[in-house]
Amino acid sequence: MSDSFVCAVCGKTHAGPNEPGFQLPDEVWAIPEQERSTRAKFSADLCQLGDRYFVRSVLILPFTETNGDFGWGVWVEVERHVFERYLSLFQVDGSAEPPHSGTLANALPSYDATLGMPVLIQFGDRKQRPSVFFPASDQSKLALEQRHGIDAARYHEILAAI
DSSP: OOSEEEOTTTOOEEESOSSOBOSSOHHHHTSOHHHHHHHEEEOSSEEEETTEEEEEEEEEEEBSSSSOEEEEEEEEEEOHHHHHHHHHHTTSOOTTSOOEEEEEOSOOTTSSSOTTOEEEEEOOOTTSOOEEEOOTTOOSHHHHHHHHOBOHHHHHHHHHHO
């Protein structure tokens, strides 16, 4: 991951990642490093902690003042049958699959109480991580920003929080 990037919104160079990604679900990350691999099974895309299952996904926030978007690499906790379904579709196109319910497994900087938020996860093709969306009834700041987009000022607030 790069230590800096040129912002697509303002054209300036900023420190840190362009699109942040969480390496693991927060609860798994909190396990002491020397114990983590014995208590959880994980890869860059999948994680299991006991009888809990997680899928690495992308939560997109579109820009309102320019083309493009900002993506959070997040983990979503799903039921075992959803996890197994994702595994069965991992090497093929799963985009025709209906969305599945889950909960966010990361606390996102610049937002209140994202950990445990109900979400929908939509599988993609074999080259894409699943996409994360919020139920229509969700009126949280994050859900509204996903639906309506973020401007340059908000984008830079998020970058500063990271």
